[in-house]
Amino acid sequence: MKIIQIGTGGWGKNHTRILSQLGVLVAVCDADAQKSKEYGEKYSVNHYDSLDELLDVEEFDGAFVVTPTSTHTEIAKKLLGAKKHVFVEKPMTYKSEEGQDLAKLAEKNKVILTCGYIERFNPAVDLVKKMVKDKKYGDLVMLEFHRENRMPLHIKDVGIIYDTSVHDIDTANWLFDDMPQVVFARAGKIKHEHEDFASIMLGYKNDKVAIISSNWITPKKIRKFNAVCTDAIISSDFITQEITIEKDEESEIITNEKQEPLLLEIQNFLGAVKGKNEQVVKSQEAVNVTKIAEAALLSSQKGIPIYLDLK
Known part of the structure; x- marks a missing residue:
């Protein structure tokens, strides 16, 4: 399985660590080119500062969106449009109507859209x-x-x-x-x-x-x-x-x-992408x-x- 991550700031660095440990991380993307390069080199994966470029180059199954809330809609829409499974950190969107649109797009393209309610x-x-x-x-x-x-x-x-x-x-x-x-x-x-x-x-x-x-x-x-x-x-x-x-x-x-909830949450999403019957947070629940x-x-x-x- 191949997974990419958008956003490597505050909370995102924990996702990168776990995705790398699980051996599924293939690329990171961050608007801050220096930060993207830092994490790409740290985890020996490709790095980008443009999502469009990443989408043109990389083959992958799913994506983690760990960016500021105001950017979630635009990024998730591109990924869902490319028929990729998407995990968006909470809250899914700032406006519920935008979340509803994303949920419909995920359903239309038959991909998983879930949200990080850890x-x-x-x-x-x-x-x-x-x-x-x-x-x-x-x-x-x-x-x-x-x-x-x-x-x-x-x-x-x-x-x-x-x-x-x-x-x-x-x-x-x-x-x-x-x-x-x-x-x-x-x-x-x-x-x-x-x-x-x-x-x-x-x-x-x-x-x-x-x-x-x-x-x-x-x-x-x-x-x-x-x-x-x-x-x-x-x-x-x-x-x-x-x-x-x-x-x-x-x-x-x-x-x-004691177990790390983020590890369990990420494993749950990866299992769902593989087609296992995992209890992911449904997109409508996040909306x-x-x-x-x-x-x-x-x-x-x-x-x-x-x-x-x-x-």
Whole structure:
């Protein structure tokens, strides 16, 4: 299998490392010619600063798009038009209509289009998903997510909702196996050009709810979530991948073998390209996350709940 990567900045360097380790990386492309050359030489692959030139020269099966959000649509459209399988880092697009167009193009050309919602591949989330599905601790009623950290320096074109909260929006949809009917949010900015703190409430059917709290203000890195079930509270840490079950007076800690979620996510995409029945994030699910992020920003601006009808 032959895979190319567009974008080698901030988060992209991790994709390059893993794709090279897996022996599938054949070329990198970055608008910064110096950076492209650096990574091409580091991993002994061809390097380009023009996607059009790469498309003319290279034979490949799939592509990873790890560039600023504002560039995703144009790049993904070219790749899908060339009938290549495409993995786009989250969020898939800044505007949901553009994501919808990409999803239609992928369907028309019979290729995979997926998006990097990495927490689905976090072993802790995977285990909680199994517990919820099996109703091991009764019905899932409420989810609470808490992410805080200093702002990543490479993020310049979006605020915290599009960069950070989207992870938890997707994870909530995944764990509830449903889409929210209503969004209410408050967000603001203290130190940055875009919003740098946000609290989002997603209302699902049967009064189920997800509460997502994100900020780029506090110095400590926190990535935690709670799944409140009718018979227990399941608490987990996205970083340590440890899970705590609290039931009545009892408390139990489950430690998984720690694994790198990005490696699992990339292996999942490669398996899907090979035709294996992998559970990739569907393009429509990624479009819906963008719609929910749009609704959260609108809710915060207007101070009202936004009702949704997502398929």
